[in-house]
Amino acid sequence: MKPAQAPGSDAFPVRRYDLVKEFTIALVITALLSAGLAGLFSSPDETPITLAAWSTAAPNDFTATAVAELAGTSTSAQYGPPYNHTPGAGQKIGPVSLQRAAGVRIPVDPAEDFVLQPLRHSAEPPEVTAALTEWNAASADQRQSWSSAYADALGKAPDGDPAKVGPGDYGPVPVLTAHLLTLAQAGSLDGQLLGRGRFYQTDFTKPMLFLADGSYLSDRAAEQHLTGSQWGMMNETGDYPGQAWLWLYTFWYQIDPFTTSKNADAEIWAIMAVLSLALVLVPFIPGIRSIPRWTRIYRLVWRDYYRTRH
Incomplete structure (x- = not known):
């Protein structure tokens, strides 16, 4: 049968075409393929690591990190710009320190922000109120002495367990860190470090710094092959490949x-x-x-x- 001709034209043959049918078939096939391939090849949806999860899974590591914050020996406390004015801190290119050139743009006092303020803003039992009063009344040298002594004692205790720490002059530090652990395990510490009077709680800087000061986060990163020595920048969680185009950047770290x-x-x-x-x-x-x-x-x-x- 001779194909139908367009009105007024003998040059171009035409035929009926169901555009809606073709569109529907293409849409269904594309949707099924997308869902199937995503299920097979997409990266896993890992549960976020929170302060509550950390303090529950590794309470001893959490306590040791809180003591380091009070002692001013944690990574955050000694990081320098953009968080604090630590003398000599900051990476350099030759004589130029990029961090110090940018200055302190996000002020963070780990002892105050991560430990003391959350304790003050919580429903404090009498012993915590007394411990805070004792801490506030002490000199900087005395606070350092208490914190350092307790950090050393935790390092010598079996598994770093605070319950197995030997006697010593630790001042109010054991009471403060024990109550902070209780707050963290209850989930309230996450909210306190995020809130701070802001309506939108989207700034995770402080909880992230606190987490990074402990060993729990780095241990989880190593398990997921995400550290710098494991080409972490171009990896996804687990054994899934990630941003392969970052290979050149990651290469230099090896x-x-x-x-x-x-x-x-x-x-x-x-x-x-x-x-x-x-x-x-x-x-x-x-x-x-x-x-x-x-x-x-x-x-x-x-x-x-x-x-x-x-």
Whole structure:
């Protein structure tokens, strides 16, 4: 049968086409494929690590970290800009300290923000009120002495268990950290570090810093192959591949001298900045910009065009 012709035209044959039917079939197939492939290949939805989860799973690590915050020996307390004015802290590129140049933009006092304020804002039992009063009345040297002594005692106790710490002059530190552990396990510490008078509780800086000061978060990261020595930047949780395009950035962390450098982050950032700039400037660099013309690789890419041209 001769196909129907468009009105007023004998040049183009036409046929009936059910656009709605085709669209529906394509939509259903695409949806099924997307759902199936996502179920097979998507990365796992890991449960967020909270202060409550940390303090419940590793209470001894939580207590030791809280003592380090009071003693001013934690990573956060000694980090420097943008969190605090720690002398000499901050990574450098040669003589230039990028962190110190930016200054303290997010002030954080770990002892006050992570331990003391949450205790003051909670429903304090009498012994906690007395412990806070004793802490506030003590000199900075006395506070340091109490905290350091208790940190040393925890390090010597079996499994770092506060219940097995030997006698000593620890002042109010055991009472303060024990009640902070209770707050954390109840889930209220997460809310206190997030809230602080703000309507939108989306700033996780303080809970994240507190978590990072302990060993629980880093241990979980190692289990999931996410640390820098495990090419972590281009990994997803578990054995799932992640951002493969970050291989060049992650590569530098696997070789000397960056594996042991205290300034590795700043140094690698500088290297990647130079490489990125070089990539942008390739069309303007004599010699390099002529490589495609010299190798004639374009004739291979466009071989069909050149085959018909000659």
